[in-house]
Amino acid sequence: MACEHKGRTAEAAKTAEATMMSRFNSIICVTLLILLVNGCAGQPSVAQVAQCQGAACQTEQYVIGPGDVLHISVWKNKSLDTVVTVRPDGNISFPLLNDIRVVGIAPEQLQKTIQSRLKKFMVDPEVSVVVQEVHSFVVSVIGQVNKPGRYEFQSDVTVLDVLAKAGGLTDFARESSIVVLRENGNIRQRLPFDYDTAISAKSTERLLQVRPGDIVVVP
Numbered sequence: 001m002a003c004e005h006k007g008r009t010a011e012a013a014k015t016a017e018a019t020m021m022s023r024f025n026s027i028i029c030v031t032l033l034i035l036l037v038n039g040c041a042g043q044p045s046v047a048q049v050a051q052c053q054g055a056a057c058q059t060e061q062y063v064i065g066p067g068d069v070l071h072i073s074v075w076k077n078k079s080l081d082t083v084v085t086v087r088p089d090g091n092i093s094f095p096l097l098n099d100i101r102v103v104g105i106a107p108e109q110l111q112k113t114i115q116s117r118l119k120k121f122m123v124d125p126e127v128s129v130v131v132q133e134v135h136s137f138v139v140s141v142i143g144q145v146n147k148p149g150r151y152e153f154q155s156d157v158t159v160l161d162v163l164a165k166a167g168g169l170t171d172f173a174r175e176s177s178i179v180v181l182r183e184n185g186n187i188r189q190r191l192p193f194d195y196d197t198a199i200s201a202k203s204t205e206r207l208l209q210v211r212p213g214d215i216v217v218v219p
Contacts, residue, residue, distance in 0.1 A: 061106040065136020065212055066090060070102070072114065075126035083132065096121055107131055139210050141166040143218035144173035158207040159193050162216050169195065174219045180208060181215040 064070070066088050074080040084092045090103030097117050102110050107129040118125040137153045139162050146167030153161075159180060163169065175195035182189040193208050193216075201207065210216070 061108070062131065062134075063104055063106055064102045064110065064131065066103060067135030068131055069133035069135070070107075070110075071128075071130040071132045073128045074118065075128070077122070077125075086136070137212045139212070140215045141218070142215065144170040145218050146170060156209060158198075158209055159216060160195075160198055160207060162210055163195075163218070166216075169218060177219050179217045179219075180210065181217060182211060183213055 064086060066086050068086045069083065070086065070092065071083050072081075072094065080095050082094065084094070086092055086102055090101055091099045092102050094100055094114065097114065100110070100113065100117075105113075111127050111129040114129070115125050115127045118127070134154050135152060137155075138150050139153065139157075140150050141162055142148050145163060146169075148166060151162065151165045153165075159178070169175065173195075176197075178193040178195055180189075180191040180193055182191060191208060198207055
């Protein structure tokens with residue numbers, strides 16, 4: 001009888017323990033579900049983050065500048081297919097539309113502008129704008145470099161790239177006092193650049209990117 005009683009007691013204890021574990025697991029599941037719901041409500045999902053990052057990247061579009069060569073075509077209208085160079089005044093000439101201001105805008109914006117203005121002459125025009133040649137990305141280098149001058153680039157470059165294009169620094173250059181002059185609207189910015197810090201940096205975050213029209217001054 002004593003053994004039977006002990007067996008029933010042990011079985012009851014196991015049942016109670018299983019019940020407690022089941023309730024504990026249920027509480028954990030509910031808690032995690034609440035946290036998950038609250039987290040999703042307050043923070044973007046991975047897909048949303050990726051989409052946001054993609055949109056942010058798209059805001060850094062190439063903008064058209066003087067000297068760039070554009071190929072503009074209108075679907076099913078060969079007479080409007082033209083290759084044009086952006087003039088120094090920032091305009092281009094296009095059939096039917098005369099002069100169009102293009103400097104400082106992205107090709108996609110120019111495409112929409114031409115489509116909108118062509119609607120006076122045709123129904124639902126489909127326009128394509130392609131930058132065939134980039135000539136507006138020009139950076140000047142003056143001061144203590146071996147080959148000072150104006151240099152043209154076809155893609156994003158850093159100050160180090162520009163200095164290399166200019167033949168590197170002379171023996172008299174003050175490496176820690178290099179300045180990049182940049183026009184920002186009606187304001188001229190002075191961006192300091194330390195050559196030694198840049199070449200010793202372990203990541204590209206310390207490398208200053210240049211923009212079209214920048215002037216790199218090496219005292």
